[in-house]
Amino acid sequence: MRLLPTIQGNADDGCCLVIDYKGKFAAIGLNSEIKSAYGDRCEEWYDATGQSVVPGLVDGHTHTVWAGDRVHEFAMKLEGATYMDIHNAGGGIHSTVQSILKASEDELYTLFKSRLLQLLKGKTAKEATEDILTNQIPKLKELCDKGELHIDNIDVFCEKGYTQGWPISWLETELHAEEFVRLHSVEMGAELNATAMSHLEEISDEGIKAMAEKGCVATILPTTAYLLHLKPPPVRKMIEEGCQWLWALTLTPTLTVSLCHLL
Template identity: 30%
Template sequence: MVSLAPRPVSTPGRPLPVPYSLLIRNCGQLLTLSGGPTDRPLAGPHLSDWLILENAFVACEGPIIVALGPMAELDEAQVTAETQVLDAGGQVVLPGLVECHTHLVFAGNRAHEFQRKLQGESYLDILASGGGILSTVRATRAAPEEELLANALRHLRDFRRYGITTLEAKSGYGLDKETELRLVRVAREAGRRQPVRVVPTFLGAHVVPPEYKGRPADYLAFLAAEVLPALAGAAEFVDIFCEEGAFSVADSRRYLQQARELGFKLKIHAEQLHDLGGCAMAAELGAVSVDHCDYLSAPDAARVAASGQTVAVLLPLVPLFLRQDKYAPGRQLIAQGVPVALSTDFNPGSCPSKNLWLALSMACLKMGFTPKEAIAAVTLNAAWALRLAPEIGSIEVGKRADMLVLNVPDYQEIPYWLGENPVREVIIGGQVHA
């Protein structure tokens, strides 16, 4: 409920303090995500060793958090008639969720392949028959830019309702220069037209397109020579799908090295279906994240942990939707000191879901996360996976005011209510959205 407070009276010789533009009061639990190391992602015991304030407030001036603490410490003099006040009513308040792995921009869907999956065909079987990613490529190449933008904006509205305040958007459904550049352009434009921050990632190396069938190295050479130079300033990250049926470890290494030389930060899809060694290779190159990791071995996980900065982004809704038994070894990775984040991997083939809360619950049920670890994995560590942790991912003075008010009184209920959306209010940059 929004209310307005009376304006304080000034005293002679003492100017009025700058009023808060937004105050969230009566937070039953304020999940700050603060208190751990600030120079690297949370790992090991730090993943759950962060501060929760009870009966607390958080205040903003414009888009920035300027104060927080117990309600007894609230300076009422900074609450004026211009202050928008949200009463959390004893419920949980936490940082806005960060979606660090999505395939936002595409045309069509693959509902027609769902039946094939139910009849036992594997992800790679469908891809080899010309379906899967290639099916979406055909639809996306044919779609006008206006349609792609409208689809992306609709998805972003849905994400915002789930409490997503920052979202990574991969290309990868064009597999030619013109369409891939269009997908990055659409992602950037979608970010400008609505409040959720959109971070574009170039995934032109998703699979080998029909025009280069049987010539993966030639396709990667084309991307490095013709497409990456055209992306300067439009995408910060370059990604590749290192997997059987896509790109080998050797080809992926060469391509990522070329991308790094051009100034891009690196990501990789690896160890989703087989243990090929892509995660360790990418971490050696300084990748910001290694994503999927379902088949990541303990020795390679140790190599990722040794980097200190590479985040393992785990995607539990993918094996759920593909009806696979193998989930990423989350408990083992945490024990080994690997920084972990969680995301949906929203895409039309292996995860047509925007429900990051469900992914959080599945990480607890299938990957061994505790509730506090899972919350850190969708906030601060997910921000690290986009190199945005200095700005977002925790509730701290000086950070951007991206926050959520939930409809639960205790953080332990978040994974318990399976698949439900607990969001009551979404605050992005200090502005309240229903």
């Protein structure tokens, strides 16, 4: 993402892309460049002026491995309970951790596979899902069993009352940051060269500038802000300051896949 190229078209020479017979991007460039390079080789041309063309969605922030559920928390949220109210009542992340510890590895895998196949609808290619299920996950398990797998990335939940003193400077880091309370964790994440930071409802102006300067990706989670009655993150200001950003579903034990898609 830090080396993401951009193309700036204009009224006389806009942007153009070529899709091959497999449905993959073959070329992206200005209209003049594409027509010169491909010309009559293209079977069909589409004018997308005033529209958006996007590839299959790759979800940048989601939680797919868990057991149990926290559906009752949804009713608590509708009644006005905050995330910390739910946490103090025994719910939240710690509740899910206990359910995971009680579940078998086979149960976790079966649940994960079901959710992954549901998330596939309307999103990335089937081949990617099959590769994860049939090749990557079994290989990861094999490496873990042999003691050969080395972790080089960690996503830290950085919030008041949850995490203190994590030795993360040696890891490639992502953060859940500034969701409920402004702790200036974004500035800390920028100092650690975090690749991405999520939520950001309480981000400061200084935090926005730090993310833009370091090239940290801002992951925006609109379903979380909506369901928890949080103020929306200042996305427009992030864009104006030059932040790279993306949005994601953030599927969790408190939601269903269908509700994520609806929202």
